[in-house]
Amino acid sequence: MMKKLISLLYKDFLLVVKDKAGLGFLLVMPVTLVFIMTLLQKNAYDILHTGTFKVVILNNDGDSLGNDIIAQFKKSGIFKVTEFSKAGKKADGIEELVAKGKYKVGITIPDSLTFFTRQAVERKISAIFGDSDGNDSAVVTVPEIEICFDPVVRASYLMMIKSMLREFNSGFRTRILLKELSAQIPFLEREIETDNTVTFKEKYASASGRPAITPNAVQHNVPAWILFAMFFIVVSLAGNMVKERDDGSFTRLMFMPVPYSFYIASKVIVYLFVCLVQFVLMLIVGVYIMPLLGFPSLQIGHNITALFIVGLSSAMAAVGFGIFTGTFSRTYQQAAAFGALSVVILSAIGGIWIPVFMMPDAMKVISGISPLNWGIDGFYNVLVRNLPLAESADDLLLLLLFFVVTMAASVAVYRLRKN
């Protein structure tokens, strides 16, 4: 019986290898997609990690608060700050620069912001301690900081900038407050050291005790497109099965003393091999080729075995789906259209094109039904979160269950049609 399986493997291997265009497509397509998508998303990651988000600040204040704001923006590492002094630019000039797309955000710090802020705090303190002379009780109106932004800027960036400005302003007010209070309560400033304020230590979350891997476009795109490519073999595999039925060679095989299970097993083994070749090729591209083109190198983490198991489980789910599509489809056109369309839809809802966390709540729920979602979660656990394999057990089980269900459904349909 083993000899028969080997003969079928030889047959399926030849069919795959001789379809050079199809094979080339299966191998070149994911590599191309990784390059394109990484290039497209590189900027988004660079904005967060390498300080290329361009901000122009017109400092009409020129005093401590205005200078502090500029210093803090520069220090953040997120922004590339261009600074203009009062003499250099007018507010509408800033808006023009942003409108032309030269900067993403323009901030105009108003004249005498420091003075009015300080005066507002001092008056409050005076009012509290009864030092007010009547005239001082009038409310001081602090001029507004004007922010203009490029319409393409995401709301999240705008929120971040507003939050930073609020924080700088609040810090400044606190310092003045302390100074004023110290005048009323001796030794207060010395007792309340600003150094004791809450500080932050930032790091990427890691549950494994091992440091998480810094996310970047390569780290996200390589596993995403590995999965897409693996599932795209559905078109080739299903098409191959339909062609075998159309040209009668499947009928001849079934005339022969060859169990149907062997016919299916051979397809599963050969296409798993193709998927694993895609997988290894994409890892090689991520680790060795991407850096040559100026992208970060793919870090494959500490657990190669876990990575391989996630890859194999995903490949099994993809092959199961291919066998299922090939069994159900009556024509090559059906197999190609259904295969391609279903994989694109499953990848879209599975978080290949857009990460699941960015989806609306309803779509987040729907994404849970996509095997590509289980696969990408498993890959991220290993490649980005640096977690042990056990943390991906639910994803792996779902992928294997999907394989079992699709295979069982395929065999059931074959038997139903035979009878």
Next chain:
Amino acid sequence: MNNGEQNIIEAENLIKRYKRMQVPAIDNLSLKIKRGEIFGLLGPNGAGKTTLINILTGISKPGSGRAFINGNDILKDLDKVKTQTGIVPQEIALYPTLTIWENLYIFGSLYNIPHKILKKRIDEFLVIYGLENKKRSQVRRLSGGMKRRLNIIAGILHNPGLLILDEPTAGIDVQSKVVILDNLRKLNRDGTTILYTSHYMDEAERFCSRAAIIDYGKLIAEGSPAKLVEENTDCNTLEDVFIKLTGREIRE
């Protein structure tokens, strides 16, 4: 079932119905084919010839009835049936992108023929069927006649005791037809029983030792071509008998 030594095929009361078809494809059909015969299964399009072949070879199951090949129940001993039977389907059931040699090697090895013997047989058959110079050619690049000859080789590599051919000479040139029929006769002389379907009545009349005409899934006549003509006194040829029994109405 009484499986007489001389009967290689015995079918009894076979019925096969397909969904959405009002009349059965095979309707209570019984048939016996003797060892060593060249038996012609004749009938118009849709008469049930291919369905009967599919049942006898285990591709589809009968709704009811029984059939034996070489004494083996087609439902219980299908693997034995398949091992002892060679099939040449109506379509060119080969892989178009693979070469002649690759196709034959794959199909031959699925019958568990040892590698050396298989290689030898492939080379012999390629010479017999005039394809020895094309063994590295992809099947899709062959002419219709070459494909038909190759289709037959793939069915006889394992030296079956029974060879079932579904329209083996459909749409090919005269030379290829002669090669095919001559070599089938030689196989028959060497002991292979042949069950064959054809739409060419003149060819069947000359080639078959016995024939059956089926229509609407029923066996309507059986005997040697000469006997069938003799029994229908108003007919001069097997084609006349065929038209008389199945009518002039165009099918499918």
